[in-house]
Amino acid sequence: MTTQRALVEVKDAARWFDVSAPWLERVLSRKPRTLLRAVDGVSFTIRKGETLALVGESGCGKSTIARLLVGLYPLTQGSILFDGQPLSNMQGRNGLALRKRLQMIFQDPYASLNPRWRVGRIIAEPILAHTTLTPAEREARVDALLTQVGLHPSDKSRFPHQFSGGQRQRISIARALAVNPEFLVCDEPTSALDVSVQAQVLNIMKDLQRNLGLTYLFISHNLAVVHHVADRVGVMYLGRIVEIADRDTLFADPKHPYTRMLLSAIPDMTGQGASRTPVAGEVPNPLNPPSGCTFHPRCPFVRDLCKTESPVTQNFKGVEIACHGVTQGWPMQISG
Template sequence: MAVANTEHLLEVNNLKKYFPIKGGILRHTVGTVKAVDGVSFTVRRGETLGLVGESGCGKTTTGRTILRLEQATSGEVLFEDKDVLKASSRQMKALRRDMQIVFQDPYASLDPRITVGQSVAEGLVIHGIGTPKEREERVREVLAKVGLHASQINRFPHEFSGGQRQRIGIARALIMEPKLIVCDEPVSALDVSIQSQVLNLLRNLQREFGLTYLFIAHNLSVVEHISDRVGVMYLGKLVELASREDLFREPLHPYTKALISAIPNPDPTARRERIVLQGDVPSPINPPAGCRFHPRCWIARPICSEQDPEFAEKRKGHWAACHFAGEF
């Protein structure tokens, strides 16, 4: 009998998501967009794993595929040792109580035709949890937890600011008492002053309810603030994964080093070597042979264009996909 892994809440193995490109009069498949191309990682119970990269690198698609909001092309997603990708509709409905998402756009993620109370209670209604009175009481409790007043339960989304709407989105996820929440760029659409409030709210809720986060973002400063470990994606692949301290102190992949060099420094007297990458991100329809980063890499050598580097543990707990990891 298999022994359950009590340390890892989520395990992703060789996950792939390809989108077909249709063309011609008969709409034949003429190519594929390799949005996620062989991504593997684990998320420990109670931690925050940050997933970062440029726009179009596949990080959001990774999160959506894990939750089966997108159907995976291949791979394996284990949530508490249950195979999410092979789960039946009934099994998936049960799993969704434990796996929730906070979407990026707080304006588009709420139905403008129903009240905030109805929106937050929707999951309870779908799963048949509680009586109407019990659901209303639960909604009031959760709204208070995210910093909103219970009296706002009968208001509509247009009556709230962006930051308040994102708090409502967090309440929708929290009301199901999940174990894992995928945060898909939850603060990127908010003002900087509001971002810190929402990030601190997420951290407080994590401590109070023992939540586990997969935190997707393109802002490294945000990821550094909230994450325990950080994974860096480039063109559909994971190129580095390490603890927050190790990754920001000594990155092993040149792409990660370039990203970190672009973080603004609040100290005007401090000097940081800025690495400006040449060229654009290659197309995920026809990615380069070998290492996908090599056309933009300043340490690239012939082997980089010929052989795809293995994503391997270079140091204890520090993984990278680079033939010359740390040699820059």
């Protein structure tokens, strides 16, 4: 694992969405504003050259963090630093220079590509926006990018619908690399692909990271994929990170009950009947989250403190964790 300096620093980041009823209806019914706290006080760092993966159930805030990092959403509170520079203002000339250094790969490789444009124009679009290359230089750059992701330069004359899902995602990767970024935000880039195609795309991404010195934020709900690509893993639940650890540490010795639940959900292919942490219930309504630790209604180790006091993230044996039971040393083994 890399020991480079921090390239991305997220400090107490929050993004709340106003999902209230229309103004007049709210006034007549005397209802207060309703806020959806999609991300609520998240902090983490990503070191240069590493891959930090974010995992969690749907709706936990992973994709919102991705959009915060590339400036598609403004922060409600907190700060995000990229190489020491705040991302709070990505407008103007300074913002354009900053955008060049970070790019995003979206989940759906078809919806993120303009179906009316040929592949060559799609990949050349960021080059036009961020560079002063001549037409001949742009064309050469597009050819090189297509080759780099395992496609042929002649593919630039085709439209996105003429490619398979895996090929379309390669085109998305080529577009993201067009202006030589340092940091890629990958929002479930393989979830829409077949398993065999997933492996091909992931191997391309790992090769590109090694050859180009890229830094990744990799968002996924597939823990097998995360184990393959990540250096460190952050686990999210209802808008907060509950555990961050090195990949091998987290998979070998998960500490937070929710992390244990996620790992227990991986099918056991060994036939050895590994010990599992059963968790009942569904994800609570994010518009009305539980008090205290938001995981407490589903936690098999819950105590009264969990219901009233939200745990503070602490460093426990090299793991960043937010859990009263772990940090206070409660017995946390399933009996029977």
